[in-house]
Amino acid sequence: MARTLVVVGNGMVGHRLVQALRDRDAAGAWRVVVFAEEARPAYDRVALTSYVDTWNPLALQLDGAEFDGDDRVELNLGDAVVGIDRQARTVTTASGRVQAYDTLALATGSAPFVPPVKGSDLPGCHVYRTIDDLDAIRDTAERARTGLGRGAAMVVGGGLLGLEAAKALRDMGLSPHVVEFAPRLMPLQVDEGGGALLKRLIEELDVTVHAGTTATVIEEDRGRLIAKLTNGVELDLDLVVFSAGIRPRDQLARAAGLTVGERGGIVVDSGCRTSDPHVYAIGECANLDGKVYGLVAPGYAMAEIVADRILGGAATFPGADMSTKLKLMGVDVASFGDAHATEEGALEVVFNDAVKGTYRKLVVSNDAKTLLGGILVGDANDYATLRPMVGRPLPGDPGALLAPAGGSGGGVGVGALPDEAQICSCNAVSKGDISEAIVVGGCDDVTKLKACTKAGTSCGSCVPMLKQLLTVCGVEQSKALCEHFDQSRAELFEIVRVTGITTFSDLIGKHGSGRGCDICKPAVASILASLGNGHILAGEQASLQDTNDRFLANIQRNGTYSVVPRIPGGEITPEKLMVIAQVAQDYGLYTKITGGQRIDLFGATVDQLPGIWKRLVDAGFESGHAYGKALRTVKSCVGSTWCRYGVQDSVGLAVELELRYRGLRSPHKLKSAVSGCARECAEARGKDFGVIATENGWNLYVGGNGGMMPRHADLLVSEVDKETLLKVIDRFLMFYIRTADRLQRTSTWLDAMEGGLDHLRDVVVEDSLGLCAELEAQMAEHVKGYADEWAGVLADPEKLARFTSFVNAPGTPDPTITFREERGQRVPVLLGTPEVIAR
Amino acid sequence: MTALAETVWVELCPLESIAREQGVAALLPDGTQVAVFRTHDDAVYALGNQDPFSGAWVLSRGILGDIAGVPVVASPMHKQHFDLRTGVCVDDETVSVPTYPVRVVDATILLGQT
Numbered sequence: 029m030a031r032t033l034v035v036v037g038n039g040m041v042g043h044r045l046v047q048a049l050r051d052r053d054a055a056g057a058w059r060v061v062v063f064a065e066e067a068r069p070a071y072d073r074v075a076l077t078s079y080v081d082t083w084n085p086l087a088l089q090l091d092g093a094e095f096d097g098d099d100r101v102e103l104n105l106g107d108a109v110v111g112i113d114r115q116a117r118t119v120t121t122a123s124g125r126v127q128a129y130d131t132l133a134l135a136t137g138s139a140p141f142v143p144p145v146k147g148s149d150l151p152g153c154h155v156y157r158t159i160d161d162l163d164a165i166r167d168t169a170e171r172a173r174t175g176l177g178r179g180a181a182m183v184v185g186g187g188l189l190g191l192e193a194a195k196a197l198r199d200m201g202l203s204p205h206v207v208e209f210a211p212r213l214m215p216l217q218v219d220e221g222g223g224a225l226l227k228r229l230i231e232e233l234d235v236t237v238h239a240g241t242t243a244t245v246i247e248e249d250r251g252r253l254i255a256k257l258t259n260g261v262e263l264d265l266d267l268v269v270f271s272a273g274i275r276p277r278d279q280l281a282r283a284a285g286l287t288v289g290e291r292g293g294i295v296v297d298s299g300c301r302t303s304d305p306h307v308y309a310i311g312e313c314a315n316l317d318g319k320v321y322g323l324v325a326p327g328y329a330m331a332e333i334v335a336d337r338i339l340g341g342a343a344t345f346p347g348a349d350m351s352t353k354l355k356l357m358g359v360d361v362a363s364f365g366d367a368h369a370t371e372e373g374a375l376e377v378v379f380n381d382a383v384k385g386t387y388r389k390l391v392v393s394n395d396a397k398t399l400l401g402g403i404l405v406g407d408a409n410d411y412a413t414l415r416p417m418v419g420r421p422l423p424g425d426p427g428a429l430l431a432p433a434g435g436s437g438g439g440v441g442v443g444a445l446p447d448e449a450q451i452c453s454c455n456a457v458s459k460g461d462i463s464e465a466i467v468v469g470g471c472d473d474v475t476k477l478k479a480c481t482k483a484g485t486s487c488g489s490c491v492p493m494l495k496q497l498l499t500v501c502g503v504e505q506s507k508a509l510c511e512h513f514d515q516s517r518a519e520l521f522e523i524v525r526v527t528g529i530t531t532f533s534d535l536i537g538k539h540g541s542g543r544g545c546d547i548c549k550p551a552v553a554s555i556l557a558s559l560g561n562g563h564i565l566a567g568e569q570a571s572l573q574d575t576n577d578r579f580l581a582n583i584q585r586n587g588t589y590s591v592v593p594r595i596p597g598g599e600i601t602p603e604k605l606m607v608i609a610q611v612a613q614d615y616g617l618y619t620k621i622t623g624g625q626r627i628d629l630f631g632a633t634v635d636q637l638p639g640i641w642k643r644l645v646d647a648g649f650e651s652g653h654a655y656g657k658a659l660r661t662v663k664s665c666v667g668s669t670w671c672r673y674g675v676q677d678s679v680g681l682a683v684e685l686e687l688r689y690r691g692l693r694s695p696h697k698l699k700s701a702v703s704g705c706a707r708e709c710a711e712a713r714g715k716d717f718g719v720i721a722t723e724n725g726w727n728l729y730v731g732g733n734g735g736m737m738p739r740h741a742d743l744l745v746s747e748v749d750k751e752t753l754l755k756v757i758d759r760f761l762m763f764y765i766r767t768a769d770r771l772q773r774t775s776t777w778l779d780a781m782e783g784g785l786d787h788l789r790d791v792v793v794e795d796s797l798g799l800c801a802e803l804e805a806q807m808a809e810h811v812k813g814y815a816d817e818w819a820g821v822l823a824d825p826e827k828l829a830r831f832t833s834f835v836n837a838p839g840t841p842d843p844t845i846t847f848r849e850e851r852g853q854r855v856p857v858l859l860g861t862p863e864v865i866a867r
Numbered sequence: 868m869t870a871l872a873e874t875v876w877v878e879l880c881p882l883e884s885i886a887r888e889q890g891v892a893a894l895l896p897d898g899t900q901v902a903v904f905r906t907h908d909d910a911v912y913a914l915g916n917q918d919p920f921s922g923a924w925v926l927s928r929g930i931l932g933d934i935a936g937v938p939v940v941a942s943p944m945h946k947q948h949f950d951l952r953t954g955v956c957v958d959d960e961t962v963s964v965p966t967y968p969v970r971v972v973d974a975t976i977l978l979g980q981t
């Protein structure tokens with residue numbers, strides 16, 4: 029009969045143990061019972077801060093976290109273990125269950141340490157460890173934001189986690205204050221010089237740093253939290269986050285009489301065994317060699333050891349690499365090896381560039397031949413290559429390695445590393461393992477490497493190295509649009525722009541291969557349209573378009589189409605409403621108010637479309653481009669014309685924006701909104717470009733999205749006049765159109781942009797690339813060249829002739845399309861799918 | 868050996884009524900819908916018009932192209948590709964759509980019926 033392993037805690041390390049055991053225990057000698065205090069399957073705590081980008085817990089869930097279909101694993105979520113009886117070898121859970129074990133593994137992790145500050149238990153005070161913590165912080169932050177002005181928050185602790193928390197708070201729209209007791213930020217990882225630069229860079233990002241001080245008391249005052257610091261400063265706050273270190277969760281072990289360390293942590297030997305041979309402890313709750321490791325990589329190593337031991341192996345802890353690299357609000361910080369030069373005779377080579385904002389230090393042995401460690405602040409591109417060189421002979425003079433030669437450390441490449449050098453420290457994957465996966469295993473991209481070696485699946489900082497290794501092994505990294513074009517969309521855009529090519533045939537003949545497909549054809553059609561090549565159905569262009577663009581309407585599940593006339597800013601007269609109503613009634617169309625402040629008419633057949641549009645165009649409507657990767661709507665609130673809070677005319681601006689950018693073809697659809705004041709009734713921050721009125725002008729936000737991965741837009745410029753606003757939007761949109769990938773919304777484009785929002789601002793506001801005049805001119809062309817697409821079809825008999833259901837029976841309606849009634853309107857009768865033809 | 872029924876060639880439409888690299892739908896007297904495609908080299912193919920994945924009668928409105936050299940149409944609904952020569956779905960070979968014999972005579976498209 030199978031023996032039973034009980035795992036207490038389903039965090040990153042506990043999950044890894046179960047995975048490792050299931051991977052190796054081919055014979056099925058063990059069954060695993062997991063008890064988890066948290067109510068959701070194991071998730072990526074290292075990436076916790078990114079939860080703020082999506083608020084989607086599933087985005088963080090670890091691979092295979094639910095052990096679906098594995099009957100050897102029983103996962104009990106939301107049921108914590110409350111007691112261990114070592115004599116009886118059972119655990120008792122909060123729900124009262126008693127479970128026997130043969131072997132017990134404790135993976136209870138750690139808990140945030142809350143310093144004894146008076147008032148730390150007030151509502152509005154939080155810790156930062158779990159998804160639930162972040163949800164609670166968000167609740168408080170949202171309540172804060174209903175007040176006027178920007179909310180403020182204090183983070184107690186300026187270490188790695190404290191800065192992550194500050195980033196999350198800033199992304200939630202609060203102004204963070206970071207209070208650190210040590211004289212500098214991240215005292216464990218960086219030295220004084222690096223700390224000084226880090227403070228400067230972080231403060232440039234709207235985070236106030238109070239170093240060398242601490243909070244003594246937090247008081248509640250009329251719904252606000254007032255924090256008093258030892259240096260006399262008082263902060264007026266909406267919320268507080270404690271992030272002042274962690275404490276191993278060893279209470280359960282303590283109560284069961286297991287040995288715990290003087291400063292906490294369940295004491296284990298190098299095989300991760302506790303003082304009871306039937307009990308292991310791993311991850312952040314374990315104390316190994318007198319140390320508690322607060323990083324995931326040593327925890328993973330422990331999980332692998334225990335899996336090995338349970339199956340009769342004798343693995344021991346190999347020692348841990350405490351290197352860290354993070355990118356906080358666009359600021360790189362990396363620290364590796366003996367960063368503080370504690371080794372006897374160690375030498376430091378420092379390169380501090382205050383102008384560029386980079387600090388680089390290498391620690392080398394006293395003969396300057398061996399790399400011991402280092403600190404990089406401001407630019408950590410070389411971390412990936414330098415870290416694996418720790419303890420090895422330097423390939424050159426340390427000074428030359430630090431010189432910022434073209435951004436890469438004087439030519440240190442992965443090529444210089446020996447096979448045993450660790451590339452992914454989170455998952456302990458060496459250069460040799462990765463090369464083998466590429467050369468022997470046939471992994472030819474990062475996704476496959478991740479799946480096959482686990483490298484790159486945790487913190488992600490080694491992914492650039494994986495790419496380099498692919499290149500070193502002779503695998504070309506594909507940015508190809510599809511099998512017909514080796515170029516990316518952005519490259520094709522440049523080719524078309526520079527060469528002036530006007531047809532797909534010409535482009536694929538000169539720069540591609542084959543005849544094209546449903547990926548490259550619409551993408552090229554969009555590029556041609558962005559650069560102004562006449563009607564989208566002119567000549568060959570018609571054959572490139574997806575059905576929606578080809579029939580200038582949106583296909584529906586039964587093969588009919590929907591009709592969406594443009595209603596700029598959502599403003600419409602009763603007369604026009606009546607026209608829409610009349611057309612809908614005459615053609616029997618289902619009508620619905622859309623989420624984009626306009627009206628959608630559903631159920632038109634291909635041959636009805638021209639007749640419907642003739643009536644709409646005659647009444648002054650034009651295409652709403654609901655079918656195109658193009659500007660959709662500019663939503664608006666009522667604004668200062670009617671609303672008692674409005675400070676500017678939001679409807680007027682929305683109408684102007686919609687008319688300016690209507691018809692603009694882009695890599696993906698574009699949405700916008702204008703709100704008349706900070707209450708934001710038009711939801712502008714969920715849009716690709718959103719405008720919010722202030723007393724003195726307009727704030728422009730970009731990169732928002734409300735779809736699958738919601739993202740709040742980032743503030744690009746504030747309090748500008750309308751002329752400046754239009755100029756910046758012109759540039760922003762054209763820059764996006766030039767450089768984005770196919771079907772990449774502005775949100776993901778901005779997220780992927782090197783240098784992020786700051787870089788975008790450099791380009792479209794400061795004109796760092798000298799492109800702005802060109803971008804504006806291009807937009808001016810678009811505005812001048814705009815013509816309504818539906819009017820264009822109605823005026824051209826040849827284009828009109830294509831709107832027939834049947835080539836041999838024009839005018840005959842498609843007999844497969846039938847309707848039934850629901851809530852007083854016509855809806856499609858669902859079509860069956862044909863029986864599959866057996867072959 | 869069974870005797871083959873004689874193929875009757877029915878006139879569908881002039882070749883010119885299909886633009887290059889596009890498709891049209893044709894309605895047969897028995898109500899069958901056929902998607903007829905004209906590729907870049909003026910070759911003509913005919914498949915059943917129903918998309919077997921969504922059930923909608925729309926294949927004629929898909930984008931034409933080639934996948935690894937195979938001439939295909941992509942369903943306008945969810946983009947599965949069908950081999951224009953055989954009707955087999957390239958993305959899932961257990962699925963296919965019917966094919967019909969076609970000819971072009973004197974710039975007129977004829978559909979073969981048995």
Ligand code: SRM
Nearest residue numbers: 582590621622623624625626654660733734735736737773
């Ligand atoms: C009609 C409408 C729903 C409604 O009844 O309210 C709608 C309907 C469709 N949406 Fe939407 N979306 C509609 C507002 C939205 C909104 C809300 C908004 O615009 O304020 C969103 C979230 C905002 C955003 O885009 O950031 C939205 C996010 C999506 C997405 C996800 C995009 C993303 O980046 O994740 C898709 C899928 C896509 O485009 O790839 C989508 C795709 C679609 C498509 C085109 C799906 C399809 O291919 O058939 C639907 C067809 C519309 C049609 O046939 O007319 N729709 N869709 C709304 C039309 C607004 C309009 O007047 O044009």
Ligand SMILES: Cc1cc2nc3c(=O)[nH]c(=O)nc-3n(C[C@H](O)[C@H](O)[C@H](O)COP(=O)(O)OP(=O)(O)OC[C@H]3O[C@@H](n4cnc5c(N)ncnc54)[C@H](O)[C@@H]3O)c2cc1C
Nearest residue numbers: 037039040041042065073108109136137311312322323324
């Ligand atoms: C914001 C943040 C950023 C981080 N960034 C990094 C980074 O960049 N690099 C890095 O290496 N590390 C980072 N870490 C640390 C890393 O997340 C931890 O090292 C890792 O999660 C430890 O795993 P664990 O399984 O030991 O503990 P945890 O992940 O904490 O899991 C322990 C689990 O056990 C549960 N539990 C506790 N007691 C019981 C009980 N009695 N019964 C049942 N269940 C119980 C807990 O609820 C928890 O779910 C970060 C941590 C945070 C919070």
Ligand code: SF4
Nearest residue numbers: 665671674704705709
């Ligand atoms: S955003 Fe402001 S101006 Fe616009 S409707 Fe809402 S409260 Fe009124």
Ligand code: FES
Nearest residue numbers: 452454486487488
């Ligand atoms: S180093 Fe963290 S994922 Fe590879």
